Amino acid sequence: MMPWYALLPLAAIAFALGWWASRRRNARRSGAAVNELSSDYFRGLNYLLNEEQDKAIEVFLRLAEYNRDTVETHLALGNLFRRRGEVDRAIRLHQHLVSRPNLSEPTKTVALLELGEDYMRAGLLDRAEALFSDLVAMNAHAPSALRHLIAIYQHERDWNKAIEHARRLEVMTGEEEAPMIAQFYCELAERSRQHGARIEARDYLDQAFRCQPDCVRAWMLTGRLRSEEGQHAEAVQAYEAAIGADIAFVPEILPPLLNSYASSQQMDRAERFLRELLEHYHGISPVLALTRLYQQRDGQRAAVAFLTAQLRQRPSVRGLMELLEATMDRIEGEARENFLILRDLTRKLLEGQAMYRCSRCGFGAKAHHWQCPSCKSWSTIRPIHGVANE
Amino acid sequence: MRLIAILVLLFFVAAGVVVGALNADLVGYDFAFARVSVPKGAALLAVLVLGWLLGGLTAWLGMSLRQRRLQRQRRKESGKTPAAA
Structure with a gap:
């Protein structure tokens, strides 16, 4: 009788062959998946570059279904949804991403930042504020989160909080935010002036000058305050200083300045000043x-x-x-x-004719705004110089 | 390529049938607790198939276990994050 272990060498060879075949099959399958993934990814990217967002969304949705672990695809999809105005879909996608248990910390904070932007776009400012505050506390993407927080406080006209966060941003990034902070103080001064709190308004203007000594708006507000208090000579000085700070704002400053010249009976000075202005402006x-x-x-x-x-x-x-x-x-x-x-x-x-234009985004306006209604930049709306305008 | 694969497969099937026919006589195996008598060709085929299957299973198990270990490691790495309300 043949012993059963006589077949063992044959079994060992079959085992090795089976093991090798299985490994090869797995490797080939994952390679095919990667190839398909990357070709789809580049197709989606191509659609994005060609501004064909609908097709890009279709491709990325398929990619996300194929591999549910691809965080980048989900982030790209969320961004696309938000840009197309489908904020509810973007929110759902980013919420799903954040709730994943196996997500690494940096990826999770990116998803949180995106979710905050979704909330902002949807007008859920309280939720966005809570998220961005958490991110700042965690020191994760803090500069971006601070910028969003400042935008929220500007929208809510909570100027004190906007100043506080702008100062934090200044410390964090080392970039100068003083002109923007000066505008916030001017907003506070304007509000105090409207409520009749002149001393408070003057304090805010002092703070604005400390941030930006040549702040045109602060000079104009000073002139207005002086004029309302009947100190027309001081008002003239403030308005002239405003023109000295930025000559582009002449169309805005001249009407109140001429009133102050007339009230303080300094028409000779007015003529001299205007003659001099003609040479530079x-x-x-x-x-x-x-x-x-x-x-x-x-x-x-x-x-x-x-x-x-x-x-x-x-x-x-x-x-x-x-x-x-x-x-x-x-x-x-x-x-x-x-x-x-x-x-x-x-x-x-x-x-x-539009009389003013934002030097940053090109927004045209008939009236002057200190903050551009379109791009939300400060002091970028300036008079248009041309035959039909200024 | 596919035609070559089919031809090779047919060759092996034919070889199996020929070897099976030539070795139709029974051969006995003593497994200490039992004695079995099977045709020589069938025993050869059974050993080859069993070996192949065991090899494939071992490779598949090894890969899936490694993937699970990696996932567990990633879950441990993800720490505390704020809740998105």
Whole structure:
């Protein structure tokens, strides 16, 4: 009888062959999966680059279904949903990601940051605030979280908290946030002024000057406060300092400045200042102000002569409109009718024009805003210089 | 490629049938607790199949156990994080 162990060498060879075949099969399967994954990933990326977000979402959704552990795919999908305005889907996706037990700490904080942005976009500011505060406390993505918190406090007009967090951001990143903090103090000063708390308003303005000594808005507010208190000479000084700080804001500053000149009976000083301003500033506002000044002091003829001479040097639709208004009384008959048509046309042309533009995002506005309604940057909205504008 | 694989497979099946037919006589095995008599060819085939299956199973078990260990390790690494309300 043949002993059973005589077959053992044959069994060992079969075992080795079976083991090798199984390993090879597994390796091939995972390799195929990786290949399929990466080709899908690049296809999704391609759609993203071509601004075909619908197709990109389709590809990434399939990727996420294929491999439920791919965190990056989920993050990309969440971002896409948020950008397309599907905030509820983005929230669900990021919440699911955060609740995963096997997620590493850095990935979890990224997901939390994204979730906070979803909440912000959905208008759930309290939830977003709680999340970002947690992230700052954990010192995870703290600068981004602080920036979001500052945006939330700006939206809620909680300027004290905005200042506190802007200072923390300044310490954390080393970047200068002083101009923004000065604007927050100006907001506080404006609020105090409206409530009649002048001393408090002045304190806030002092803080704004400490942050940014050449803060135009703080100078303008100082001028307004002085003017309301009847200190017109001091108001004139503040408004002149505002123009000295940033000459671009001349169209905003000139009307209250001219009022203060008139109230303090310093019209000679006004003329000198405006004449000097004409040399440095190439807009039409000082020309129009001087024209009105000459009209009151020297009469219509002198004013029109000055305006005509100036318009040859700096052509402007607003200047032309002023000239038409000034000369209308002296014209009669058919010429008057033509002048009226021209005046109406000029008025309509001016009505449709944006007078201000954000230097950062290009947002156009008819009125001045200290914070751009579109990109939320401070002091970036400036008068447009052109024939139909300033 | 597929045709070659099918031809090789057919060759081995034919070889198996021939070897089985040539070794149809019974052979006895003594496993100490039992004695079995089976055809020589069948015993050869059974040993080969058993060896192959055991080898494959061992490789699969080894890989899946390693994956589980890695997952447990990752779970341990993820610490405390704030709750997303």
